[in-house]
Amino acid sequence: MTAGAFLRAKQHTTVAIQFLHWLGQRGRQLGECTQHDVDAWFGAGTTTRQHANNFLYWAIRQRLVRHLTVPVPTNRTSPLTSEQEHLDAVRTLLLHDSLPAAHRAIGLMLVLFGQPLAQIVKLRTDQLRDGPDGLQVTFGSDWVNFPEPAATVIRVHLAARPGLSTAANPTSQLLFPGFMPGRPMHIYSVSNRLRTLGIRPLATRSRSWLQMVREAPPSVLADRLGHQSQDSDALRGACRHRLPRLRGPEASLQTADPQRITVATSHPYAPSHLGNGRRTRFYGRCRR
Missing domain, CATH: 1.10.10 (Arc Repressor Mutant, subunit A)
Incomplete structure (x- = not known):
């Protein structure tokens, strides 16, 4: 022990x-x-x-007690970025040309999909596809879309994945191959690089999920984005005290059609139901 x-x-x-x-x-x-x-x-x-x-x-x-429900503890002091910090993170990842494309791609998946870094670095190339519907990625049961210009960053990375020039990884199917045979990029090196840019991985992921549950129930998001059911329950509890009570037309977002949950709808500042004009203005703000 x-x-x-x-x-x-x-x-x-x-x-x-x-x-x-x-x-x-x-x-x-x-x-x-x-x-x-x-x-x-x-x-x-x-x-x-x-x-x-x-x-x-x-x-x-052991049936020593009966008819009891043990409360599930929730961490109400979990780190959470502000909406402005989240927007700044998107702007940095889209426009930071000196940052390697691999780190920009990983950061965008963190910001847009709320995926943990440990899962992102393990992605394989067959979990991405580029076709008439645009660039798509799958984390769970379905394919979800990358919006432009984030999709362009991913394509740049795909065209020149690092680590393939060594004898150990010439045919690696990892989306983010490391320098060891069959191993992905090290999560700590990615995390440290993002932190130097002011992007806090855990706090950023929490903000992404908080924004996404405004579009669809956590259980639906967990299924489509590859999270376990217990993660969905924990998310619901963590976000319940942060989400305002919706009334009127906005209440329909709580029962959004799962087919609409693409990255465009899940992105907190460019939901597809707002139309292309709003998404264009959002990315215009990122370019400033």
């Missing part, structure tokens, strides 16, 4: 003991614990109280 695993187990045990002591002060034994008790425990005190959830899950499986 590693030191980290030992410390986590110790903390979970300590918090479980604290929970039982707290429950005893309320005049209850474990088998008498009610949903009100659970809600009171998680609703007050420090954030370390959430570590009692493993003990409660175990108690439920």
